[in-house]
Amino acid sequence: MKIxxxxxxxxxxxxxxxxxQMKRYWAAMLNVLEQIDIVCKKHGLKYFxxxxxxxxAVRHGGFIPWDxxxxxxxxxxxxxxxxxxAERELPPGYKVLSIYNDHRSHTFLARVVNYDLISTEPxxxxxxxxxxxxxxxxxxxxxxxEYDDGINEYRKILISGFDEMADRVDEEEKNLNxxxxxxxxxxxxxxxxxxxxxxxxxxxxxxxxxxxxxxxxIFDKDSSHVCHSYFWERSxxxxxxxxxxxxxxxxxxxxxxxxxxxxxxKVLAECYGPRYITPVRSGGVHDYPLYSVQRExxxxxxxxxxxxxxxxxxxxxxxxxxxxxxxxxxxxxxxPFSPRYWKYMExxxxxxxxxxxxDVYVIPIPYYTKKEYNAHDRxxxxxxxxPEYVMLTGFDAYDFDSRLPERIVIQNPYDDYDSAISVHPxxxxxxxxxxxxxxxxxxxxxxxxxxxxxxxxxxxSSYYVRVPGVTRSDKVILFSDxxxxxxxDELTAFAGEDTRQIWEVxxxxxPLIAPDKECIGLLAEDVPDEWWxxxxxDDGEGIKVLLYHINPGNPVMDGxxxxxxxxxxxxxxxxxxxxxxxxxxxxxxxxSLLRTDYPQIAAKIHDMVERFEKEDLGIIxxxxxxxxxxxxADAYYGDRDNVMYSVMKLGKPVMIQNIEI
Numbered sequence: 001m002k003i004x005x006x007x008x009x010x011x012x013x014x015x016x017x018x019x020x021q022m023k024r025y026w027a028a029m030l031n032v033l034e035q036i037d038i039v040c041k042k043h044g045l046k047y048f049x050x051x052x053x054x055x056x057a058v059r060h061g062g063f064i065p066w067d068x069x070x071x072x073x074x075x076x077x078x079x080x081x082x083x084x085x086a087e088r089e090l091p092p093g094y095k096v097l098s099i100y101n102d103h104r105s106h107t108f109l110a111r112v113v114n115y116d117l118i119s120t121e122p123x124x125x126x127x128x129x130x131x132x133x134x135x136x137x138x139x140x141x142x143x144x145x146e147y148d149d150g151i152n153e154y155r156k157i158l159i160s161g162f163d164e165m166a167d168r169v170d171e172e173e174k175n176l177n178x179x180x181x182x183x184x185x186x187x188x189x190x191x192x193x194x195x196x197x198x199x200x201x202x203x204x205x206x207x208x209x210x211x212x213x214x215x216x217x218i219f220d221k222d223s224s225h226v227c228h229s230y231f232w233e234r235s236x237x238x239x240x241x242x243x244x245x246x247x248x249x250x251x252x253x254x255x256x257x258x259x260x261x262x263x264x265x266k267v268l269a270e271c272y273g274p275r276y277i278t279p280v281r282s283g284g285v286h287d288y289p290l291y292s293v294q295r296e297x298x299x300x301x302x303x304x305x306x307x308x309x310x311x312x313x314x315x316x317x318x319x320x321x322x323x324x325x326x327x328x329x330x331x332x333x334x335x336p337f338s339p340r341y342w343k344y345m346e347x348x349x350x351x352x353x354x355x356x357x358x359d360v361y362v363i364p365i366p367y368y369t370k371k372e373y374n375a376h377d378r379x380x381x382x383x384x385x386x387p388e389y390v391m392l393t394g395f396d397a398y399d400f401d402s403r404l405p406e407r408i409v410i411q412n413p414y415d416d417y418d419s420a421i422s423v424h425p426x427x428x429x430x431x432x433x434x435x436x437x438x439x440x441x442x443x444x445x446x447x448x449x450x451x452x453x454x455x456x457x458x459x460x461s462s463y464y465v466r467v468p469g470v471t472r473s474d475k476v477i478l479f480s481d482x483x484x485x486x487x488x489d490e491l492t493a494f495a496g497e498d499t500r501q502i503w504e505v506x507x508x509x510x511p512l513i514a515p516d517k518e519c520i521g522l523l524a525e526d527v528p529d530e531w532w533x534x535x536x537x538d539d540g541e542g543i544k545v546l547l548y549h550i551n552p553g554n555p556v557m558d559g560x561x562x563x564x565x566x567x568x569x570x571x572x573x574x575x576x577x578x579x580x581x582x583x584x585x586x587x588x589x590x591x592s593l594l595r596t597d598y599p600q601i602a603a604k605i606h607d608m609v610e611r612f613e614k615e616d617l618g619i620i621x622x623x624x625x626x627x628x629x630x631x632x633a634d635a636y637y638g639d640r641d642n643v644m645y646s647v648m649k650l651g652k653p654v655m656i657q658n659i660e661i
């Protein structure tokens with residue numbers, strides 16, 4: 001799968017720091033998905049994004065920033081076919097782990113992985129975006145379901161019985177007679193009640209788990225509902241009308257598209273609650289990050305981890321002596337590495353640019369991208385894109401060794417300790433602090449405030465706090481007291497309790513240098529010409545803009561009730577035509593789905609479009625690019641998904657369409 005080079009860089013998404021190692025892990029998972037997709041298309045099998053992956057697609061247009069796994073589901077009949085054919089169809093090295101083909105697998109779901117554990121073979125690394133860890137995709141079976149209390153209660157008893165016995169049997173045991181009499185008798189009773197049997201000579205634990213799984217799949221595709229049997233058996237949860245999974249709609253996901261159940265909004269609302277669109281930074285049923293177990297295994301096995309890690313040294317706290325250069329005005333040098341991040345330096349720069357005491361230089365520095373193990377690849381030098389009022393000096397036009405500036409301000413803290421980027425070695429911090437009296441670090445990103453209860457934010461903070469640009473700088477300027485406290489705690493855990501007082505002196509908070517929140521809106525020249533007649537009134541004054549959006553699943557599931565609601569909504573739009581204009585957004589993918597799979601629904605949508613145009617209510621936008629519509633809109637009304645979330649993130653009012661009122 002082709003991944004843009006910039007994708008690998010660490011970044012802050014929705015206030016959460018995503019390290020470059022996680023980016024590579026994500027990219028490797030997308031590789032696995034691509035191979036699953038090839039097999040499914042070849043054999044006419046259908047799969048759906050599910051759980052956190054589905055929520056990420058709907059809300060974020062990609063991974064949830066604090067998520068680290070990939071979930072899909074398949075209807076039982078497709079799931080069983082996939083398990084039979086996948087290993088021979090997938091690329092060499094790929095494995096399918098499930099109770100049906102691996103006696104050491106004990107979970108109710110299947111997992112496709114690209115390798116057994118860790119590989120540093122060049123071909124593997126090249127194919128998997130320089131990620132050495134085994135990565136995979138979890139596949140959940142979706143079973144057909146009928147509401148039959150008698151059958152279902154008995155099924156639950158048998159399923160829980162087989163599961164309990166499986167827990168008490170060693171995975172290598174093949175002889176029923178070797179088990180304690182109590183367990184043997186219980187297994188035989190369960191087999192009698194379910195009209196099944198267990199064979200000696202085969203793994204007993206595996207057979208019990210398969211019998212449990214088959215009990216989950218007793219209903220056929222004519223059933224009225226579907227369910228995730230594991231959660232149904234334990235909590236009567238995740239049972240859906242089968243129509244929810246009758247068709248797929250393709251949703252944007254990172255740099256590709258993934259299939260989702262047509263009723264994705266209803267699935268997510270029933271699984272996570274109607275407020276699922278509001279992020280909750282927690283959750284998950286495993287240690288985070290998922291690759292941490294493999295990382296520590298490699299550390300113990302070979303004495304190092306794959307991606308180089310900076311190790312603190314007491315020498316980093318020692319300030320090298322720098323001779324003072326006599327001059328009339330002191331010199332300060334700012335070293336940005338990309339114009340994308342200049343805004344995080346700008347206010348500190350602005351404090352000194354007109355000072356009679358300082359000569360201020362802004363010197364963009366080159367940096368390398370990385371493809372292979374700690375190897376510099378492409379040299380990047382971004383000297384354009386800065387504001388016109390910022391005077392730049394070439395990095396080769398300023399002689400650091402002879403000028404010895406009093407102050408150097410950096411914004412890339414990693415030196416070479418990042419898996420995606422490295423500043424040029426000439427600008428590593430151990431060298432910079434030998435040519436200046438004060439080395440200052442200002443982060444080029446800003447995360448949300450967080451406390452100890454936000455465990456994942458605490459975990460990822462090590463990626464940007466335990467770095468040489470922080471420990472070696474004479475001063476670190478952060479954007480809030482809370483973040484200063486977080487850094488001090490993390491550095492103390494890293495370097496030892498006896499260093500806390502050092503960090504308390506070196507780290508300071510200055511909220512005034514934080515960049516201003518980006519202006520919400522568009523420049524006039526960026527607004528499409530055909531929009532203008534809807535955005536201003538006859539007096540040239542701006543009109544309030546409402547972004548209206550529907551997703552395809554809701555009209556499909558709700559039928560005429562949905563269109564009755566649209567009639568009432570359009571009437572309100574019409575009555576307020578002089579007070580507001582509407583941008584009605586419909587995804588091209590959604591329109592295509594309706595025309596292909598639900599032509600009657602598509603015809604009704606077409607009738608609503610004709611009414612919208614006839615009554616001249618506003619703008620119809622049929623595009624995946626909603627950037628301009630979100631920027632222009634004053635508020636949002638409609639269904640839940642990433643369009644709503646994009647408006648919500650800007651602090652604009654949102655209202656969910658409720659067809660019952």
